[in-house]
Amino acid sequence: MKYFPLTDSDREEIRKLLGIKETSELFSDIPGDKSYYPTDDLPSAVPENELIDGFKAIARRNTFPGYKSFLGGGAYNHFTPEVVKYLSTKGEFLTPYTPYQPEVSQGSLQAMFEYQTMMTMLTGMDVSNASLYDGGTAAAEGVLLALRKARKKNTILIAKNLHPEYIEIIETYMRDLVEYKSKYVDFDPKTGTINPDELEKIVCDDCAGFIFQSPNFLGVAENSKRISEILHAKNAFSIQTITEAMSLPFMTAPGENGVDIVVGEAQSFGLPLGYGGPYLGFMAVKEDFIRQMPGRLVGETRDIDGKRGYVLTLSTREQHIKREKATSNICSNEAWCALRAGMYLATMGKAGLRQISKTNHLNAAYFVKEVSTFKHVGVKYIRNFFNEVVLEVKNMSIDEFTGKLEKKGILAGIPLKWFFKELESAVLINFTELHKKEDIDCLIRAIGELQ
Amino acid sequence: MNKLPELIFNISKEGKVGYSFSPVPATFTDDMIALDGEYRRNDMEDFPQLSEVEVVRHYTQLAQLNHSVDSGFYPLGSCTMKYNPKVNDTVASLDELSCHPYAPISTVQGNLEIMKTLDEWLCKITGMGGFTLAPAAGAHGEFTGMKIIRKHLSDKGDPRKIVLIPDSAHGTNPASAHFSGYEIKEIPSNPDGILDVETLEKYLTPDVAALMMTNPNTLGIFEKNISKIAEKLHANGSLLYMDGANMNAFMGIVKPGDLGVDVLHLNLHKTFSTPHGGGGPGSGPVGVAAHLVQHLPVPVITKTNDGYHAAYFNKGIGRVKNFYGNFLVMVRALAYIMALGKENIRKVAEDAVLNANYIRKNLEDVLNLQYSSKTLHEVVFSDKGLNVKTLDIAKRLLDFGIHPFTVYFPLIVHGAMMIEPTETESRETLDEFISVMRAILKEAQEDPEKLTSAPHNTPVRRLDEVLAARQLVLRWKKTEEK
Ligand SMILES: Cc1ncc(COP(=O)(O)O)c(C=O)c1O
Numbered sequence: 001m002k003y004f005p006l007t008d009s010d011r012e013e014i015r016k017l018l019g020i021k022e023t024s025e026l027f028s029d030i031p032g033d034k035s036y037y038p039t040d041d042l043p044s045a046v047p048e049n050e051l052i053d054g055f056k057a058i059a060r061r062n063t064f065p066g067y068k069s070f071l072g073g074g075a076y077n078h079f080t081p082e083v084v085k086y087l088s089t090k091g092e093f094l095t096p097y098t099p100y101q102p103e104v105s106q107g108s109l110q111a112m113f114e115y116q117t118m119m120t121m122l123t124g125m126d127v128s129n130a131s132l133y134d135g136g137t138a139a140a141e142g143v144l145l146a147l148r149k150a151r152k153k154n155t156i157l158i159a160k161n162l163h164p165e166y167i168e169i170i171e172t173y174m175r176d177l178v179e180y181k182s183k184y185v186d187f188d189p190k191t192g193t194i195n196p197d198e199l200e201k202i203v204c205d206d207c208a209g210f211i212f213q214s215p216n217f218l219g220v221a222e223n224s225k226r227i228s229e230i231l232h233a234k235n236a237f238s239i240q241t242i243t244e245a246m247s248l249p250f251m252t253a254p255g256e257n258g259v260d261i262v263v264g265e266a267q268s269f270g271l272p273l274g275y276g277g278p279y280l281g282f283m284a285v286k287e288d289f290i291r292q293m294p295g296r297l298v299g300e301t302r303d304i305d306g307k308r309g310y311v312l313t314l315s316t317r318e319q320h321i322k323r324e325k326a327t328s329n330i331c332s333n334e335a336w337c338a339l340r341a342g343m344y345l346a347t348m349g350k351a352g353l354r355q356i357s358k359t360n361h362l363n364a365a366y367f368v369k370e371v372s373t374f375k376h377v378g379v380k381y382i383r384n385f386f387n388e389v390v391l392e393v394k395n396m397s398i399d400e401f402t403g404k405l406e407k408k409g410i411l412a413g414i415p416l417k418w419f420f421k422e423l424e425s426a427v428l429i430n431f432t433e434l435h436k437k438e439d440i441d442c443l444i445r446a447i448g449e450l451q
Numbered sequence: 452m453n454k455l456p457e458l459i460f461n462i463s464k465e466g467k468v469g470y471s472f473s474p475v476p477a478t479f480t481d482d483m484i485a486l487d488g489e490y491r492r493n494d495m496e497d498f499p500q501l502s503e504v505e506v507v508r509h510y511t512q513l514a515q516l517n518h519s520v521d522s523g524f525y526p527l528g529s530c531t532m533k534y535n536p537k538v539n540d541t542v543a544s545l546d547e548l549s550c551h552p553y554a555p556i557s558t559v560q561g562n563l564e565i566m567k568t569l570d571e572w573l574c575k576i577t578g579m580g581g582f583t584l585a586p587a588a589g590a591h592g593e594f595t596g597m598k599i600i601r602k603h604l605s606d607k608g609d610p611r612k613i614v615l616i617p618d619s620a621h622g623t624n625p626a627s628a629h630f631s632g633y634e635i636k637e638i639p640s641n642p643d644g645i646l647d648v649e650t651l652e653k654y655l656t657p658d659v660a661a662l663m664m665t666n667p668n669t670l671g672i673f674e675k676n677i678s679k680i681a682e683k684l685h686a687n688g689s690l691l692y693m694d695g696a697n698m699n700a701f702m703g704i705v706k707p708g709d710l711g712v713d714v715l716h717l718n719l720h721k722t723f724s725t726p727h728g729g730g731g732p733g734s735g736p737v738g739v740a741a742h743l744v745q746h747l748p749v750p751v752i753t754k755t756n757d758g759y760h761a762a763y764f765n766k767g768i769g770r771v772k773n774f775y776g777n778f779l780v781m782v783r784a785l786a787y788i789m790a791l792g793k794e795n796i797r798k799v800a801e802d803a804v805l806n807a808n809y810i811r812k813n814l815e816d817v818l819n820l821q822y823s824s825k826t827l828h829e830v831v832f833s834d835k836g837l838n839v840k841t842l843d844i845a846k847r848l849l850d851f852g853i854h855p856f857t858v859y860f861p862l863i864v865h866g867a868m869m870i871e872p873t874e875t876e877s878r879e880t881l882d883e884f885i886s887v888m889r890a891i892l893k894e895a896q897e898d899p900e901k902l903t904s905a906p907h908n909t910p911v912r913r914l915d916e917v918l919a920a921r922q923l924v925l926r927w928k929k930t931e932e933k
Contacts, residue, residue, distance in 0.1 A: 001791070001794070003534060003536060003790070004798055004874055005880075006805065006806070006877065010877075011802075014805050014806075014808070017812055018812060023801045023804070026808060026826075027800075027804070027827075029672075029673040029675040029825050030675070030705045031675075031678060031705075034678075034709045035701075037705070039796060041575055041793075042572065042793035042796060043792055044792045044793060044794065045790060045792025046789045046792060048538050048790070051542065051786060051789055052538065052541065054789070055542040055545060055548075055782075056547075058561045059547035059561050061564065062550055062559050062560065062562055063557070063560075064550040064551065064559055065547050067558065071553050071554065075552050081469075081503075086507075087510040087511070087514075091522070092515065092519045093510075094519070094540075094726045094728055094729075096525075097525075097530050097532060097727040097729065098727075098730035099729065100527070100857075101849065102911070103846070103849055103910070104516075104518035104909055106455060106513070106910050107513035107514050107517035108513075108517055108730075110455070110458070110513055110516075113926070113927070114927070121495065121497060121498055126926075127925050127926065131731070133588065133731075134587065134773045135773060137591075137773075165774070168769055168770035169769075169770050169771065171769055172598065172771055173630070175598075176598065177632055178632060221490045248492075250486070250491070250492055251486070251492050252491065265773075272779075273550060273551050274549050274778055275551075275552055275562050275775060276775045276776070276778055277732070277772075277776055277778050277779065277780075278777040278778075278779060297925055298925070299919040299923055299924055300924035302914070302918060303912040303913060303914050305912055308455065309455070309911040309914045311914050311919045313916065313925075314920055319626035320621075320622040320860070322626075323626060323635075324628065326622070326626045328626070328630075329593065329594055330588070330591075331588065331590045331623050332590070332718075332727070332731040333730055333732075335728055335729040335731045336728025336731065336732060337731070337732055345498075346459050346469070346499050346501060346509070347469045347470055347503070349463075349468065349500045350495050350500050351468055351470075352468070352469070353498070355474075355475070356472065358475065359479075361485070362475055362479040362483055364485075365483045365484065365485045366479055366483065383487065384485065384487055384490060385486075386486070406555065411554065411558075414553050433472065437478075437479075
């Protein structure tokens with residue numbers, strides 16, 4: 001077996017050196033009646049060529065690649081330059097671990113420092129950490145961060161138009177921390193957004209913060225600025241979630257709107273759809289949250305010769321030092337995904353990100369404009385979206401609608417009834433730069449034929 | 452190498468372009484923009500602008516500054532830095548696997564089959580009743596597992612208060628239990644480095660929800676009282692959680708399910724060879740005994756006559772992760788297990804343990820072994836009796852192109868040097884490591900300064916971590932004169 005470099009004579013010599021006859025003697029602490037069980041119920045070893053063929057055969061059982069997909073909702077299909085694929089899969093980046101020995105890890109560390117910097121530029125915040133598991137867990141960590149920082153306040157407000165899975169994850173994380181409470185804030189179904197005046201009435205004295213998403217799950221931008229002002233007036237924190245990081249180059253930076261904590265998903269920066277993972281949770285905060293922040297941080301320093309270098313820093317926040325008093329239990333995170341996102345951002349650069357994000361928006365805007373003449377369907381929120389829109393279907397059920405389009409080779413969007421009772425006959429449709437005008441025209445035509 | 456690559460921000464120049472992509476269709480004009488001015492971004496002032504070749508050189512130069520499994524020996528204990536087979540990356544990058552997580556279930560049957568197959572294999576290897584593949588890493592698995600325990604106990608009427616954790620445990624254990632709402636009580640190991648039944652009994656109050664036990668533990672020693680411990684816990688209505696990060700030490704030799712374990716997590720990025728990525732992504736599947744399957748987080752993959760499905764259990768703990776977890780990591784792990792097959796799965800543990808014992812045997816005359824119990828996959832030496840510290844030896848190893856062992860962990864060993872060679876190292880590599888270690892220890896006698904001032908040949912020398920924490924510089928900023 002090619003993964004084992006020891007030869008039989010190596011094994012024999014090692015056993016001799018150790019004074020044993022059988023390797024099994026090394027396992028004699030394990031109860032004899034339980035060890036060396038028969039492994040016959042496991043399949044046989046597969047040679048490399050057959051392994052590749054086998055996986056290709058399984059992969060062909062996915063019919064998804066044959067469809068034109070307009071699915072988004074927290075996972076987006078964007079263009080990744082070839083250099084990003086090439087560079088990120090270098091063994092020197094893929095096969096080390098956490099840079100515990102900075103002298104031989106400057107590559108990962110500097111790349112991470114650059115990633116942190118680019119994320120602060122995009123979000124307009126002071127500091128970014130080196131990654132969290134994904135958008136949903138980042139949202140949960142953001143909530144816990146606000147609660148820790150607010151100290152005596154124990155309640156978190158949660159926007160109902162935050163990604164439903166993120167809400168579920170926040171609930172799971174909060175459920176057993178009995179000292180904390182959560183309350184929901186409804187959105188206005190007419191605008192798809194949080195009504196700041198309503199929010200103002202709800203923010204209470206024991207509110208540590210409010211977590212909302214912008215663009216929200218229905219694709220619409222929230223008034224982060226007003227929201228943040230309202231929260232600050234009550235000494236509560238503004239926590240903005242972003243599931244579509246590609247909106248950042250096109251839309252006002254959260255930092256400019258006064259947001260305190262930005263969390264979200266940066267899969268859009270060079271990571272494949274990958275059936276949902278691994279993705280890239282991110283967190284960027286204002287300076288005074290640093291010491292309460294979860295996750296790894298890379299900082300600049302000097303070596304004993306005065307040369308610039310990078311290290312993991314503020315590890316006194318972390319589990320290996322603080323154990324149960326740590327700011328999070330996170331250890332392995334999504335370092336490689338962050339590294340790859342950094343490569344993506346560096347390659348696309350200022351001009352590329354602006355062009356791509358604008359294309360996303362214009363593709364969605366084109367669709368909205370074109371379907372506005374249809375009577376049987378209607379876009380629910382016709383302004384202030386980024387690249388996702390809600391389409392209401394008036395002449396048939398949503399299952400019938402998506403089913404008919406599926407037959408034409410189109411996955412038109414995510415049925416919102418999965419998540420919202422009040423949006424029973426609507427789908428969430430996503431457009432990225434990878435949709436050509438013909439693709440969008442094809443979708444429009446297919447919808448038109450369902451009149 | 453004397454000069455480190457400049458930061459990309461310093462090589463950026465207005466007007467450089469590193470990408471190429473279809474332009475916006477000419478008919479899509481700016482008046483179509485449907486975003487009000489207040490929501491629109493005006494500039495990204497200092498954002499980098501580089502040409503493609505500059506990006507390639509920048510990251511290639513950075514890559515050359517990294518030590519990795521692909522470039523050399525990496526015996527970082529507890530982290531299982533085994534070789535990451537390349538074919539696994541090949542299959543994980545098949546375009547057809549990269550589907551949208553909300554694609555209709557009928558269009559992603561291949562992916563569900565991959566997850567279900569991995570789940571079944573893991574059940575067979577561990578003897579557990581069911582798995583969730585959702586957790587993103589080991590610590591996330593611990594958190595998920597503790598939630599399951601809490602849910603099980605709560606449903607019976609009382610979640611209880613305390614989780615017992617041996618003093619040799621990894622830091623994530625107490626942190627994960629804490630974030631699941633538990634108080635932690637640390638429990639001492641005995642002079643053999645394992646947990647006694649008698650000690651456990653002293654701590655086993657009616658308030659105890661579970662014991663979190665790493666097996667083999669972080670000293671590389673099998674917790675041989677585990678079955679007895681499980682019995683005691685169960686008699687008290689408590690559960691046994693096993694941190695299975697070190698499962699590579701007895702994969703194919705014994706099933707934790709046969710030892711009385713109720714809940715465990717595995718690290719696919721350790722035992723199952725998926726690349727560590729410089730600190731993730733990982734995957735930390737959680738296996739549970741049959742009666743706890745109902746509490747697994749959503750979604751759970753099931754199989755019926757008409758294909759695979761994603762099920763949502765309402766007695767579960769809810770959701771811990773977006774979508775299905777780190778799918779492309781699971782693909783690699785499945786490819787690894789398939790390549791091993793029943794013929795080789797046990798050899799992983801056997802060769803890993805042979806290698807660790809080979810190192811022990813060849814260094815135990817020059818290094819202090821605080822616990823002399825049988826070594827499984829890793830051996831932990833102490834710096835007791837040496838005139839230099841563990842850190843100095845570690846830094847000196849860097850000069851020889853060898854990545855140091857894990858240092859100062861577990862905490863119960865003075866100046867711990869935790870060495871885990873894994874099964875994917877040749878005898879020649881081990882011999883070289885051993886001779887370098889012996890040479891360094893000799894050097895410590897003759898010229899300790901050589902160690903305390905090490906490393907000497909690395910791209911940077913010892914870095915000032917205190918300075919980094921005191922004068923926080925966590926991002927590049929434009930300097931005034933530029
Ligand atoms: C024994 C043990 N438990 C838990 C963990 C945590 O795993 P992860 O880093 O994947 O969260 C590790 C590794 O770091 C470990 O060695």
